[in-house]
Amino acid sequence: MPRFAANLTSMYNEYEFHERFEAAAKDGFKAVEFLFPHGYTANDLRDRLQSNGLTQVAFTAASGDWAKGERGVASLPGHEDEFKRSLDAALEYGTVLGTEKLHVMAGLIGPEQDRTRHRDVYLQNLSYGAQQLAAHGITLLIEPISTHHLPGFFLSRQEEAQAICAEVGAENLRVQFDLYHCQMAEGDLANKLKRDMVRPHAGIGHIQIAGVPDRHEPDLGEVNYEYLFGLVDKLGYTGWIGCEYRPKAGTSDGLGWLKSWL
Helix, strand or coil: CCEEEEECCCCCCCCCHHHHHHHHHHCCCCEEECCCCCCCCHHHHHHHHHHCCCEEEEEECCCCCHHHCCCECCCCCCCHHHHHHHHHHHHHHHHHHCCCEEECCECECCCCCCHHHHHHHHHHHHHHHHHHHHCCCCEEEECCCCCCCCCCECCCCHHHHHHHHHHHCCCCEEEEEEHHHHHHHCCCHHHHHHHHCCCCCCCEEEEEECCCCCCCCCCCCCCCHHHHHHHHHHCCCCCEEEECCCCCCCCHHHHHHCHHHC
16 A cells, blocks of 8 residues: 655645644654755754654755755766765754655756766765665665756656666665656656666665646646556555645645545
8 A cells, every 4th residue: 555755845835844744644644755854953853753653754965055046966066075065964864863765966957068977976976875874774865857847957867867876786776756757757657667666776766746747736637646556556665655746725625635545
């Protein structure tokens, strides 16, 4: 049976961030994820998780200067030290929160920039990151993001993400398969799930969902998520499915799709 985690960055925006944990728990969620833990201490977040009986599935390491439009540094030449610092800071949170998965964003690349150089830096950083996290039992996640959503993002296709994982060859480096981004970028979701779920030295480490194309609830739009949830179950995926969507109206009011799966 698929297990769903509320994404507290995109959901429950009717509440202040620290109140979203309780709201998610009241709606039946047993786990949560979010982008960044900035502005809150690890102990504070741990207390909110524990008091609401929630598991912290994953979060994203610091990804450059977000206000200036940066979206990750893992593939950016000259930012290697920044990547290491962001990983160290995320690891401090991850160990306190009991998080088993940490996502790092690749970053943006311009048409005039050397893609081969970016890829080399990416591989080096991912190898370093996976090695650092392995000692703590944490899986490092990379995510292809549709250029419809984020123009210029370095990693946008599932096949390339799987190839990068295989080339690094770390047992704790996996792909975060966001079905929304994959459908927007390339489609063929079911076949890609079948192909990638159990790849050697690669594979799918985490799944996220949203309706296509408006990124609302998964029962709104062109994707048959009921079929895909059943497929994921048959393929033996036992991880959480992150609900990284923007509710069309009130978060709780839009959870009719979830009731049959709880």
